Amino acid sequence: MATTEQPAPANTASRILDIAERLVQTRGFNGFSYADIAGELGITKASLHYHYPGKAELGESLIVRYAARFAEALRRIDDTIPGARDKLDAYVGLLCLCGILAAEYQTLPDAMRAAVIRFFDDNEAWLTNVLIAGAQDGTLRSHRPAADGAKMLLSGLEGAMLVARPYDDLQRFQSAADGLIASL
């Protein structure tokens, strides 16, 4: 039964995060307000404060959830994709939220700053492992230490997202990303 089953409508708290996440990615953390979320969700600003006492807590929950999902996605890549190069291709499709938060870093609440740093550190560690594995099995050239390559790759991909943003051009991002990976 229940042949017309819909995906369970998420509870309010997570729907708030869904909307906030989209707004952060397009306008930055300082570029949206409680009013934006409330309007879109059809409830009042006051109700938002029931779920998240303040915008800092909302932002922290946001980035914690994002980091957890990201870590899970990385695990899935590790479990299902063998080749280093293919792993990197899959990785490119994940990256999103933290670039814009890096740009806003100086104006973010403390808890969010720490989470942003942690996110980059985790990404770098994961990338380093992939580059090491790729160098060992010969699928990637290794002209430099894997840790340096990981830093450059992360920087390059975040930058490609950043620059592609004004052009509103996903293709621009994808080809820059492809070029970066091809150079490894």
Added chain:
Amino acid sequence: MATTEQPAPANTASRILDIAERLVQTRGFNGFSYADIAGELGITKASLHYHYPGKAELGESLIVRYAARFAEALRRIDDTIPGARDKLDAYVGLLCLCGILAAEYQTLPDAMRAAVIRFFDDNEAWLTNVLIAGAQDGTLRSHRPAADGAKMLLSGLEGAMLVARPYDDLQRFQSAADGLIASL
């Protein structure tokens, strides 16, 4: 006479831009207010509106001046540095303002958006020329079309600035930049 000559104290209008430029680079365009500038300059917020009617006009003047200075610096590089690789090293030292504006793009006044796009386009054109020259005289490898290399280099450098920001680590940026250029 005038042995103790100081650099002529800039007029108010340009001192406003000086302060605003520094604030944009650290906090983003939406991360500072007229009050910040007024406080630092020792005048009132109202006086700022005499020089720049609104924040959008201030932002536009800011980026126009920045782009002009940047173009002049590029000309100087072209005039004084022969090698493609050395040109790129000098270029890395210039880059600064526009990365953070790219991140904020969706929330910028229209006039600023256009200027941001123009800035990236100009940079890409200049880089493309340098890469072509370097390929012709053999000082740079040319594994891909110069225009693609220019896009990747610009993205990579802006990204390196972006990611280095939370770590407050100029060395991190410099080594990423060196690595990018070395890969050419």
Added chain:
DNA sequence: GTCTATAACGAGATAGAC
């Protein structure tokens, strides 16, 4: 060219009823 004073608005946030 700079000031005081104030307008007009939007932001995040709180109290208390339902």
Added chain:
DNA sequence: GTCTATCTCGTTATAGAC
């Protein structure tokens, strides 16, 4: 859990005196 009502603050901006 959501509402109405209100508060406080910071923001951009304007009017008009000096």
